[in-house]
Amino acid sequence: MSHIHDTPPPSSPSLPTSISSPPSPTIIKPTELSPKTLRRMLHHESDVLIVGAGILGTALAITLARPPHSRSVTLLEKSLKEPDRIVGELLQPGGVSALKDLGLEECLEGIDSVRVKGYEVIYYGQGVEIGYPGNTVGSQRSEGDVAGGKNLRREGRSFHHGRFIRRLRELATKEQNVSVVESTVTEVVKCEHTGHILGVQCLNSCGKNVYFGQLTVLADGYASKFRKQYISRSVVSKSRFWGLELIDAVLPKPLHGHVLLGDGAPVLLYQIGSRETRALVDVPEGLDTASTKNGGVKRHLREVVLPSLPKCVKPSFERALDEGKLRSMPNSFLPPSVNRFPGMVMLGDAMNMRHPLTGGGMTVAFNDVVLLKELLSPEVVPDLGNTKLVLKQMEKFHWRRKGLTSVINILAQALYSLFAANDPQLKALQLGCFRYFQCGGQCVDGPVGLLAVAGLMMYILHPTSDSGTAIALYTILSFLALLSTNRNWLTTYRIVVVCSIPCQVLLRHSRSKNIFHDGSHPAGAEAETPKKMTLVRVNENPRQMGPFG
Incomplete structure (x- = not known):
């Protein structure tokens, strides 16, 4: 339900005087609410309706709700519990900069995040340190910059995905122009006459509800239930990342992401907390040593991957393997598409994905929000109900985002093909x-x-x-x-x-x-x-x- 418009429960019977009663809930009178808030509460109408309170959806909701946009936003999410995933844990320096541009850098604090200074690439036991490059002339210094001689070195951040999402959602619930609603979206609502998308139908504990928005944003992630309705391309997935959480691992190069290359597919190691380290092992489809007849993925990790790891990492990797907390995610590729449906845009992993080897997904998402902040500004698009103007701006968005995303998308696929080469x-x-x-x-x-x-x-x-x-x-x-x-x-x-x-x-x-x-x-x-x-x-x-x- 929305975080701002629940009616307080009926008063309880009087309690014995020896037991202190809890403070009465604050009752918000309708006259104290803004017209936009009342519209969202009573009629489920808003300027922007966002499906998916993930990385992109939540950041976009906060950005469009704040001045100078000051749009009325409804943010729908099927579960507001802290997510537990094995991807979306490494934010590159470009993503940190974008987060600061959006005024959301505080989300990196208070979650035990770890500074990332660059990479350590280990090729058949030989390592080479690759630090992040310094600033270019004219670029502004950010809090993530570190003095390195005459240059300023950029830094990324790594963290538990769920903690980072929780911080983003906490900021969203504090925005006066945002209503966060826990509800499962079941279908898109269209106008029978024009075909324009008007909103979505949802199902929650109170039954069915319909939410309307001048602009509906579908950002429901890599497993989007609506993608096939609006994007003709199919998602390509040829491998999976199998993840373990290592406790008190000793890494060859602390505060660096590690890429381990050898006879098999690449292995990634990076800290996500003061004690935790994420291990991601790429397992291509049809890999014989990971097949069921040969003992499955767990045996592959123990007999093929474990012996190839740096000596200092082996003990923690083996302990994590013994605990059996093994999870996987598909490594997917989906090229971007132009949004051509009046009243709706599809964004985030629902619209564009690349192999997570380079850790560029969140950087793409936050930079997309930075670009949308400009292209959908009230000075450019006063009325989001002007579908022709919004579609024109979304076509600009498609081409302008290529300056960053084409680099990430191409490199992610090319480097994976290179690093997983057989x-x-x-x-x-x-x-x-x-x-x-x-x-x-x-x-x-x-x-x-x-x-x-x-x-x-x-x-x-x-x-x-x-x-x-x-x-x-x-x-x-x-x-x-x-x-x-x-x-x-x-x-x-x-x-x-x-x-x-x-x-x-x-x-x-x-x-x-x-x-x-x-x-x-x-x-x-x-x-x-x-x-x-x-x-x-x-x-x-x-x-x-x-x-x-």
Whole structure:
């Protein structure tokens, strides 16, 4: 139910004088409420109706309710209990900056969050530290910046997902223009004559209810029940992350995210509290060692993954495995789509997903809210009931968000294909990538600026920061020595072709960077589609692709 409009229960019979009675609840008279609040309470009408009180939905509700927007917002969530998930626990520096832009940085406090300074990539036991890059010229210093010589180093944060969501929801309930309602949305309500979306129908403890909004936002997450009605693309999932919570783990590099690379799929390790560390093990579909006939995932973790971990991590990993608290989440990919339905927009994981390897999902969500704060401002859209104007702004939103999200989406898929490689040619590129990181300096700052999406878009879009091209060329030069000792020219040719993959991806990105600023896009340009991602599919035959894919 809404947090502001429950009628107090009837008074209880008089209690014995020896027992102190609890204080009487405060009764809010209708005359003390604003017209917008009364409209939400009595008629279930609001300017904005948001389905899903997750990362994006809650942040958007608070943002649109605060001045200068001051919109009336109803936020619907099927369960307001603190969620318990194994993803959404690492916020990159770009996400921290966006959170501060939204005035929500206090959500990171009081939840035992951990500072994240960068990554430690461990390749077959060899480690290389990759710190987050510093600020660019002209960028503002934030509380998350750390002095490092003449530069300011950015920091991310990691935490328990549920605690962070709880803090966001607490802020939402304190907003006068927001009503938070625990209710299960069952269907979308449309106008029979125009087809415009008017709101949603819900089911809760009081029975069925209908809520109306000038703009309905569907942000019901990765398992959205409404996605198929409005998005034609299908979600692609080829692996799952199996998660464990390690207690008092000793990490090779504290305050860093760890990416462990070896014969199998990648393993991620990062602190989520002063004592807790999250371990995420990628298990591809159809993996023989994780099959039921071979003992299942738990046996795979014990016999295949555990021996490959750093020695200092093994004891806590084994203890967590013995406790048996093993959970999983699908690793999904869904390219973004333009919102074309009058009266409704679909946002968050319901509309766009990428592999969680790079930890970029929450950064995308908060930056989307920052952009919507601008595009749906009262100066631009005085009336959210003007569906034509809202659709026009949402088309701008689709193209302008690419300046950040295309970097995250492409890299997430490409890096997973590289780091989970079981193909000899991609293994060669994987080694070249690691050797490039070992060079340090700009060889580290460039890639991690992309990997971490630290919010330094001036840096990322600079023509000299095509780190993927440099990695590919470094790999090519490293393996040209094969020509003098190995006469298998086909193998060498395939290595060169595979090494061109990041060059093609990043060059295509840089050529289209004009769409990131003014909201326009080249004629015939389309949103990212799975077809583009064929450039990095592990099972692709480079011989058939040709040198230009």
